[in-house]
Amino acid sequence: MFIETCIAPVNIALIKYWGKRDEELILPINDSLSMTLSTDEMCAKTTASACATYKEQRMWLNGEEVPFEDNPRIMRCLKALQRLALAKCESLKFPLEWKLHIVSRNNFPTAAGLASSAAGYACLVYTLASLYGVQDEELTAIARQGSGSACRSLHGGFVRWHKGEASDGTDSIALPVVTSNHWPNMHVLILVVNDARKKTSSTKGMQRAVETSDLIKYRAKQCVPERINAITEAIKQRDFQTFAKITMQDSNQFHAIALDTYPPCVYMNDVSHAIVAFVHAYNAAVGQTRVAYTFDAGPNACLYVLKEHVSSVVQAVQTSFPNDAASSVEYVKGIPVDEEASPSASPTDAILNGNFVLPTNEHNLLKYIIHTKVGAGPQRLAKTDSLLNSSTGLPF
Amino acid sequence: MFIETCIAPVNIALIKYWGKRDEELILPINDSLSMTLSTDEMCAKTTASACATYKEQRMWLNGEEVPFEDNPRIMRCLKALQRLALAKCESLKFPLEWKLHIVSRNNFPTAAGLASSAAGYACLVYTLASLYGVQDEELTAIARQGSGSACRSLHGGFVRWHKGEASDGTDSIALPVVTSNHWPNMHVLILVVNDARKKTSSTKGMQRAVETSDLIKYRAKQCVPERINAITEAIKQRDFQTFAKITMQDSNQFHAIALDTYPPCVYMNDVSHAIVAFVHAYNAAVGQTRVAYTFDAGPNACLYVLKEHVSSVVQAVQTSFPNDAASSVEYVKGIPVDEEASPSASPTDAILNGNFVLPTNEHNLLKYIIHTKVGAGPQRLAKTDSLLNSSTGLPF
Numbered sequence: 019m020f021i022e023t024c025i026a027p028v029n030i031a032l033i034k035y036w037g038k039r040d041e042e043l044i045l046p047i048n049d050s051l052s053m054t055l056s057t058d059e060m061c062a063k064t065t066a067s068a069c070a071t072y073k074e075q076r077m078w079l080n081g082e083e084v085p086f087e088d089n090p091r092i093m094r095c096l097k098a099l100q101r102l103a104l105a106k107c108e109s110l111k112f113p114l115e116w117k118l119h120i121v122s123r124n125n126f127p128t129a130a131g132l133a134s135s136a137a138g139y140a141c142l143v144y145t146l147a148s149l150y151g152v153q154d155e156e157l158t159a160i161a162r163q164g165s166g167s168a169c170r171s172l173h174g175g176f177v178r179w180h181k182g183e184a185s186d187g188t189d190s191i192a193l194p195v196v197t198s199n200h201w202p203n204m205h206v207l208i209l210v211v212n213d214a215r216k217k218t219s220s221t222k223g224m225q226r227a228v229e230t231s232d233l234i235k236y237r238a239k240q241c242v243p244e245r246i247n248a249i250t251e252a253i254k255q256r257d258f259q260t261f262a263k264i265t266m267q268d269s270n271q272f273h274a275i276a277l278d279t280y281p282p283c284v285y286m287n288d289v290s291h292a293i294v295a296f297v298h299a300y301n302a303a304v305g306q307t308r309v310a311y312t313f314d315a316g317p318n319a320c321l322y323v324l325k326e327h328v329s330s331v332v333q334a335v336q337t338s339f340p341n342d343a344a345s346s347v348e349y350v351k352g353i354p355v356d357e358e359a360s361p362s363a364s365p366t367d368a369i370l371n372g373n374f375v376l377p378t379n380e381h382n383l384l385k386y387i388i389h390t391k392v393g394a395g396p397q398r399l400a401k402t403d404s405l406l407n408s409s410t411g412l413p414f
Numbered sequence: 415m416f417i418e419t420c421i422a423p424v425n426i427a428l429i430k431y432w433g434k435r436d437e438e439l440i441l442p443i444n445d446s447l448s449m450t451l452s453t454d455e456m457c458a459k460t461t462a463s464a465c466a467t468y469k470e471q472r473m474w475l476n477g478e479e480v481p482f483e484d485n486p487r488i489m490r491c492l493k494a495l496q497r498l499a500l501a502k503c504e505s506l507k508f509p510l511e512w513k514l515h516i517v518s519r520n521n522f523p524t525a526a527g528l529a530s531s532a533a534g535y536a537c538l539v540y541t542l543a544s545l546y547g548v549q550d551e552e553l554t555a556i557a558r559q560g561s562g563s564a565c566r567s568l569h570g571g572f573v574r575w576h577k578g579e580a581s582d583g584t585d586s587i588a589l590p591v592v593t594s595n596h597w598p599n600m601h602v603l604i605l606v607v608n609d610a611r612k613k614t615s616s617t618k619g620m621q622r623a624v625e626t627s628d629l630i631k632y633r634a635k636q637c638v639p640e641r642i643n644a645i646t647e648a649i650k651q652r653d654f655q656t657f658a659k660i661t662m663q664d665s666n667q668f669h670a671i672a673l674d675t676y677p678p679c680v681y682m683n684d685v686s687h688a689i690v691a692f693v694h695a696y697n698a699a700v701g702q703t704r705v706a707y708t709f710d711a712g713p714n715a716c717l718y719v720l721k722e723h724v725s726s727v728v729q730a731v732q733t734s735f736p737n738d739a740a741s742s743v744e745y746v747k748g749i750p751v752d753e754e755a756s757p758s759a760s761p762t763d764a765i766l767n768g769n770f771v772l773p774t775n776e777h778n779l780l781k782y783i784i785h786t787k788v789g790a791g792p793q794r795l796a797k798t799d800s801l802l803n804s805s806t807g808l809p810f
Binding site for chain 2: 230232233236237240241263266267270271273274275277278279280281282284287288291294298
């Protein structure tokens with residue numbers, strides 16, 4: 019039996035991917051750019067094993083067995099990796115006919131809308147590549163065919179997914195912009211929002227946008243290329259002000275495109291918009307841009323904050339979005355927040371006396387907060403970290 | 415003493431006005447197109463009087479005295495009308511030095527965000543024109559300088575505000591597309607939504623959009639001209655399907671532009687978006703587009719429905735947005751709704767069993783509903799309708 023266990027990170031787009039030019043190969047209409055989050059707080063973990071005695075391909079995701087050979091996206095990734103192994107390896111570690119058992123888990127709630135499929139497919143592809151013994155630049159193009167943004171989770175730091183020009187997608191790959199060591203004090207607060215509405219899936223939402231939005235064409239052709247260049251420069255310079263402004267503008271534009279779709283797609287809710295208003299009020303109160311928001315295809319906010327401002331921002335969030343569980347360790351997860359914010363750095367009063375008004379006076383609009391930071395790409399783990407019992411071939 | 419009393423209608427834009435190329439003259443960056451609502455349900459009413467004995471210019475709006483000569487927009491309209499009187503009238507009815515007393519009222523809540531300033535300025539200009547004895551095509555260009563969309567309230571039926579090319583704004587005028595008799599069964603349901611949030615004013619919102627949105631340029635140049643032509647044709651053909659789709663698309667695009675503004679402007683709330691979802695679910699359930707929504711710079715929905723479907727739509731609204739006061743006459747205002755909807759025409763069950771999910775199960779998300787229809791332009795009223803006591807020169 020051959021067995022490999024790896025982890026892969028979540029990534030959050032700063033310049034958003036929205037719209038495919040090829041549904042099957044998952045080729046986007048514009049470049050996108052993301053930051054990879056540390057695997058210490060959030061990651062997908064996958065164990066893949068191949069064995070001569072396995073009778074069939076089996077897969078378990080978050081504790082439940084799921085279809086394997088019936089899932090075209092998984093099979094597309096697997097086939098591509100097998101072709102790569104045949105082409106690149108001098109000798110195969112084991113025959114390609116051997117069946118696989120794969121166990122995968124996310125250590126964060128899938129339902130929270132936190133790009134779980136991106137981390138999941140990146141981890142699947144990275145683990146299978148380790149299992150077959152291939153390491154290649156083509157991996158991002160393979161992960162892309164599982165879930166578009168998964169390609170960006172194969173690198174750490176800041177990552178650019180180049181849309182590419184080729185019709186077969188071979189140049190639609192993700193490349194690192196800077197590594198995770200370049201801007202190590204870039205922290206992230208994820209505000210998980212309570213929400214009951216039924217959402218249009220990303221796949222359907224972007225398909226409908228390409229078909230019905232007039233503005234999406236202009237965005238892809240005109241706005242995104244300028245923004246990608248400008249934010250790349252800001253990242254290289256560690257220019258938080260510019261970085262933050264472009265990030266917020268692109269989040270807003272992505273949701274504008276979703277709204278310009280017919281029928282419209284609405285991913286942010288009143289609480290999301292209250293967070294946006296809070297961020298602008300906070301930045302105005304402190305006289306500089308210290309926080310940037312971005313929202314994916316869901317209501318949760320991802321706030322970018324430099325390490326030195328995290329404590330002050332968390333305090334302001336707690337005041338503006340009171341939660342009955344605020345003091346519990348379950349409420350602020352991840353990297354511990356230093357409680358000692360210097361009083362002069364706290365803009366809470368300014369915000370409360372300013373023009374920021376919550377939509378309601380309700381408590382508990384946020385479910386919980388995750389505090390994390392920029393991180394590295396996927397990693398191979400030791401045999402002791404396996405999710406699969408090698409004597410039974412089944413999940414632990 | 416000379417005295418005139420007039421009423422002017424509210425208009426609701428189908429193709430939205432958003433963005434000025436000249437802040438002072440109120441010249442828009444794109445054409446817009448609206449429907450004028452019947453003055454039977456909603457109107458502004460103004461009495462203007464001129465008297466040799468008045469000591470100063472005075473004005474009362476909705477029962478409170480407001481500044482007159484300190485208000486640059488009112489003074490701009492007044493001066494323009496006086497210039498017009500001098501130029502066009504063989505003899506003036508009274509010397510221009512005579513002071514004015516003006517009393518104005520809206521018969522609908524100003525705070526409901528129902529384009530009160532458009533009706534108000536249209537009424538002011540129309541009443542002053544009557545007082546000075548001028549009738550001229552230039553009136554719409556004068557009303558425009560009070561409040562941009564006011565120019566469209568000077569005509570009935572469907573009205574197009576041509577953005578014009580001249581830098582002095584003389585060709586930025588509103589012209590009728592078809593009169594109110596062309597499509598008399600075009601009815602409107604205004605769903606007034608409870609909302610607590612502080613909004614960015616239209617003036618500031620559109621100013622910021624022109625400064626910061628990339629998409630607004632493309633909208634004004636590319637999208638609006640195509641839509642104006644297409645909806646004009648649909649109105650002429652009484653083609654409700656096309657009319658409805660363009661109306662909904664343009665409402666969505668306007669709010670997309672507001673969101674693409676930095677910082678973003680958000681005018682719709684979760685209830686507004688629930689109404690959007692309701693309309694699409696209703697239309698899907700009945701298998702044709704019977705309802706179209708449009709939202710201005712606020713959370714209230716304006717639904718376009720042909721007369722024959724009003725009762726069925728109201729019934730579905732009542733089911734999906736339950737209100738404890740639903741049976742009260744105060745809840746559904748305006749034209750009485752025929753209670754006898756044919757049972758086969760009611761899609762309520764289909765909607766409830768369909769994919770439409772309210773954001774909450776809360777009751778009373780709507781404040782009230784106004785039922786009205788397409789209507790005529792401003793009208794002169796009799797002396798008995800005056801809002802001003804001619805013996806005191808003060809409001810009744």
